[in-house]
Amino acid sequence: MTTLLHLDSSPRPGSVSRRISGEFAETWRKTNPEGEYVYRDLAADPVPHVDSAQIEVMHRLETEGVRDLAAAREAARTPEEKASWAVTWPLVEELLAADTILLGVPMYNFSVPSTFKAWFDRVLIAPLILDPASGEGPLRGKKVVVASARGGAYGPGTPRHDCDHQEPYLKAALGMVGLASELTFLHAELTKSAHVPRLAHLKDVAAASYRTALDGARAHGGV
Ligand SMILES: Cc1cc2nc3c(=O)[nH]c(=O)nc-3n(C[C@H](O)[C@H](O)[C@H](O)COP(=O)(O)O)c2cc1C
Numbered sequence: 001m002t003t004l005l006h007l008d009s010s011p012r013p014g015s016v017s018r019r020i021s022g023e024f025a026e027t028w029r030k031t032n033p034e035g036e037y038v039y040r041d042l043a044a045d046p047v048p049h050v051d052s053a054q055i056e057v058m059h060r061l062e063t064e065g066v067r068d069l070a071a072a073r074e075a076a077r078t079p080e081e082k083a084s085w086a087v088t089w090p091l092v093e094e095l096l097a098a099d100t101i102l103l104g105v106p107m108y109n110f111s112v113p114s115t116f117k118a119w120f121d122r123v124l125i126a127p128l129i130l131d132p133a134s135g136e137g138p139l140r141g142k143k144v145v146v147a148s149a150r151g152g153a154y155g156p157g158t159p160r161h162d163c164d165h166q167e168p169y170l171k172a173a174l175g176m177v178g179l180a181s182e183l184t185f186l187h188a189e190l191t192k193s194a195h196v197p198r199l200a201h202l203k204d205v206a207a208a209s210y211r212t213a214l215d216g217a218r219a220h221g222g223v
Contacts, residue, residue, distance in 0.1 A: 001034060001035060001036055002032050002035045002036070002099045002100070003035060003036040003037075003038065003097055003098050003099050003100070004025065004028050004029075004032070004035060004036070004037050004038065004098065004099070004100045004101075004102060005038045005040070005094055005095065005097070005098035005100070005101050005102065006021060006024075006025045006037065006038065006039045006040070006102040006104075007039075007040045007041075007042055007101075007102065007103050007104060007116075007119070008021055008039075008040075008041050008042065008043065008104035009042040009043055009103075009104055009105055009106065009112070009113045009115045009116040009119075010043060010104060010106045010113070010149070011043035011044075011115075015104075015106070015149065016106075016149035016188045016191050016210065017104040017105060017106045017147050017148055017149040017188070018104055018147075019214075020104070020147035020148075020149070020186050020188060020210075020213045020214060020217050021102055021103075021104035021145075021147035021217070023214050023217040023218060023221065024102055024145055024147060024186075024217035024218075024220060024221040025037065025039075025102060025221065026221070027217065027218050027221030027222050028100065028102075028221040028222075030222075031221065031222050031223070036097075038094055038097075038098070040094070040119075042113075042115040042116055042118075042119050043113075043115050046115050046118060047087070047091065047115070047118045047119045047122050048087060048118065048122075049118050049121065050118070050121040050122055051084050052080075053076075053078070053080040053081045053083065053084035053085075054081070054084040054085065054087075054088055054122065056078075056081055057075050057076050057077075057081050057084070057085055058125055058126060060075060061075055061125065061126045061127060062126045066126070066127060067126075067127045067131065068127070069096070069127055069138060072125065072126075072127045073089055087122065088122045088123065088125070091119065091122055091123045092123055092125060092128070095123055095128075095139060096138060096139070098142060099142060099143065100142065100143045100144075100145070101142055101143070101144045101145070101179065102144075102145050102147065103116070103144065103145070103146045103147065103170075104147045105146055105147070105148050105166070105170070106148065106149045106150070107148065107149070107150040107151070107154075107164075107166045110163045110164065110165045110166065111165045111166055111169055112166055112169065112170070120173060124173065124176065124177055128177045128178075129176055129177055130176065130177065130178045136178075137177055137178040138178075139177045139178050139179050140178030140179075140181070141178070141181065141182070142178075142179055142182070143182040143184075144174060144179045144180075144182065144183045144184070145183075145184045145186065145217075145220055145221075146167075146170060146183070146184070146185045146186065147186050147213070147217065148166065148167075148185060148186065148187045148188070148213075149187075149188045149189075149191050150166070150187060150188070150189045150190070150191065151190070151191050151192035151196075152189065152190060152192065153189045153190050153202075153205075153209075154166075154167075154187075154189065155189070167185055167187075170183075170185075171183065184216070184220055186213040186216040186217055186220070187209070187213060188206070188209050188210040188213040189205075189206065189209045190202050190203075190205055190206035190209060191206060191210075193205070193206040194206070
């Protein structure tokens with residue numbers, strides 16, 4: 001059975017990134033009626049920030065070079081570590097169980113929302129990082145789709161291209177754990193043209209960008 005893990009991180013009911021990720025999920029579920037669908041709303045149900053107890057566990061895993069996931073699962077020792085690890089480990093298991101990972105991630109301050117970053121800081125633990133010797137890792141080969149919305153435009157040749165720390169950041173962080181080989185970005189840009197008067201003349205460009213992202217969601221969700 002194939003599994004889709006779908007995360008959203010925009011808090012807005014009218015969110016564009018949610019509409020794109022929703023389109024992908026709907027298509028995927030029609031294409032995979034027997035598949036398992038797991039949904040996590042990081043805005044409605046935020047993951048607590050990584051704390052000193054989890055960092056202690058992570059340091060121990062790194063010091064001891066633990067890569068075995070069964071050993072990592074049991075790595076917490078103190079009551080504080082066990083409480084923190086009990087938050088993190090189910091998130092790690094969700095990632096491990098997924099064949100396709102769908103991330104609804106708006107651009108916030110040229111990067112990602114803090115709710116998404118909090119989830120990332122919890123789940124990207126050392127045993128998931130690609131082994132430098134073999135290049136292998138337990139998440140390697142999974143398909144990842146990023147449904148993104150941005151107020152402005154950041155494509156090649158645009159004045160703000162160099163300010164895009166969303167896509168390059170996600171590529172780097174996902175690549176660290178082997179999730180960049182089948183990585184697709186679906187960006188809807190210029191969403192601010194809907195409510196910022198000085199950008200109103202760009203509404204048609206924004207609409208075209210949104211349509212392209214939705215088409216991409218349907219195309220990739222139907223595979
Ligand atoms: C806190 C915050 C920071 C933002 N920072 C940026 C930014 O740096 N660049 C940009 O183009 N748009 C920025 N925006 C606009 C959002 O990217 C845009 O509204 C997008 O559509 C939000 O995604 P959503 O529609 O899924 O909620 C920001 C919006 C918020 C709320």
